[in-house]
Amino acid sequence: MGLANVPTPVPKLISIRALITAVATLVLCLPAKAHHSFAGFEMDKSATIAGTVKDFQWVNPHCWIQLLVPGASGAPMEWSIEMSAPSGLVRRGWKPKTLKPGDRIVVVIHPLRDGRPGGSFVSATLADGTELGGSPTGDTSPQPKQ
Amino acid sequence: MATRIVQTLRPNALTIFLLALPLSFLTFPMAASAQATANSPDRLKAFSQLPDWTGIWRSRGAALLETEGPVQIFKAGNRDHPPYNSEWEAAYQTNLVRAEHQGDLSYPNPLVDSHTVYCAAGMPRLVATPFDYEFIITPEKTWIVVEKETRHIYTDGRKFPPEDELWGTLLGRSIGHWEGQTLVIETISVKTGLWGDTTPVMFSDQARFTERIRQTASDTLENQITVTDPVAFTKPWSFVKHYVRLRDARAWVSEPETCGGPEDRNPIVNGRVTVTLPGAK
Numbered sequence: 372m373g374l375a376n377v378p379t380p381v382p383k384l385i386s387i388r389a390l391i392t393a394v395a396t397l398v399l400c401l402p403a404k405a406h407h408s409f410a411g412f413e414m415d416k417s418a419t420i421a422g423t424v425k426d427f428q429w430v431n432p433h434c435w436i437q438l439l440v441p442g443a444s445g446a447p448m449e450w451s452i453e454m455s456a457p458s459g460l461v462r463r464g465w466k467p468k469t470l471k472p473g474d475r476i477v478v479v480i481h482p483l484r485d486g487r488p489g490g491s492f493v494s495a496t497l498a499d500g501t502e503l504g505g506s507p508t509g510d511t512s513p514q515p516k517q
Numbered sequence: 518m519a520t521r522i523v524q525t526l527r528p529n530a531l532t533i534f535l536l537a538l539p540l541s542f543l544t545f546p547m548a549a550s551a552q553a554t555a556n557s558p559d560r561l562k563a564f565s566q567l568p569d570w571t572g573i574w575r576s577r578g579a580a581l582l583e584t585e586g587p588v589q590i591f592k593a594g595n596r597d598h599p600p601y602n603s604e605w606e607a608a609y610q611t612n613l614v615r616a617e618h619q620g621d622l623s624y625p626n627p628l629v630d631s632h633t634v635y636c637a638a639g640m641p642r643l644v645a646t647p648f649d650y651e652f653i654i655t656p657e658k659t660w661i662v663v664e665k666e667t668r669h670i671y672t673d674g675r676k677f678p679p680e681d682e683l684w685g686t687l688l689g690r691s692i693g694h695w696e697g698q699t700l701v702i703e704t705i706s707v708k709t710g711l712w713g714d715t716t717p718v719m720f721s722d723q724a725r726f727t728e729r730i731r732q733t734a735s736d737t738l739e740n741q742i743t744v745t746d747p748v749a750f751t752k753p754w755s756f757v758k759h760y761v762r763l764r765d766a767r768a769w770v771s772e773p774e775t776c777g778g779p780e781d782r783n784p785i786v787n788g789r790v791t792v793t794l795p796g797a798k
Contacts, residue, residue, distance in 0.1 A: 410616065410617055410618070410619050410620050410621075410790070411619075411620035411790065411791075411792050428780070430780035431772065431773075431774055431775045431776075431778065431780060431781075432636070432774045432775055432776045432780075432781055432783070433781075433782070433783070435782065437795075451782075451792075451794040451795070453782070453783075453792070455647065456774035457771055457772065458648060458649065458664060458770070458771035458772065458773065458774060459647050459648070459774075461771050462575065462649075462763075483792065484620070487792075487794055488794070489792060489794050
């Protein structure tokens, strides 16, 4: 599956604010990766997907969001979204239980090159409108709130 | 109970020894405390002249070069890189291509990021990671703790070990000295083949890293870095890194990033970095 086959986002869940945040995040993107290469992801492309959290894996070396996204047939497809390490996400406002199964979220990712349903995390908009960054390849400078 | 035992035992040498034994453990800490060496006035004075860099610091960006703006990872020619001689420049350009294929099962000779291989940044990459930085400063030594990787910088006036006692390591050997409030660090004996950051910027085992770290604002540190490498460079290579202190003075350092455990979904398989998708259909 290539970028062209990325499931169509759910329009009503994507706010203009979220898109502006995503674009700003991409513009500010600097290579800051953690323990492994992100060559497997299309770092110069992005996709926005909306779905329901199946699992939030708060683990080393990298955290993962397992997201159920409606596929072309309407059946949910499970996407794996790779984030950075817990120690880095904490500095960006994340907590181990920020996401719970069943949460509806919108996520911007760099998709996998090989077309499988996965991507590298860029940013997320939670159901309550909270926007969180923490890209493993993004700027990790301290945020103003810290 | 103890009194009863004493009354029923004959006061021979063994019982005296057995009774005295726990007492000796009780009194040992007091004796040791009494013998503790107090800081000399000279050492206290030396401490008072050192800067206070307590707290948690974060690198401004996590690439060696901060001012280059957005870059494409692994793309040749789109970023500044060391002034390599022709041999190392050719290798660098080749490695950029190999690095771009490090997850490609069909590519014959990919180059996997050394951070993935060692699960450690090493030098000089440790000056620019997305992790927490802490500075533990004493007159004789400074520790730069970057979560699980710790740099040991001796400021007690020692010289580097003799050459026959050196071998290439991830962090090399570091000595330093203070020029006023500036910490000057010299590092040698770093293992060759380590990536400088997200690109395969590499150095020979003869590289020497000179850092000058000073506080430029209340919550900002500047690190001026110059690398000399008589094997790989045509001239020295310099760049500047900055670190910003977290405003939350009571922030915790979290568990460091670890790799290779059962929760690591990016194992190296057949020399390629893989991505495990348990949810893939």
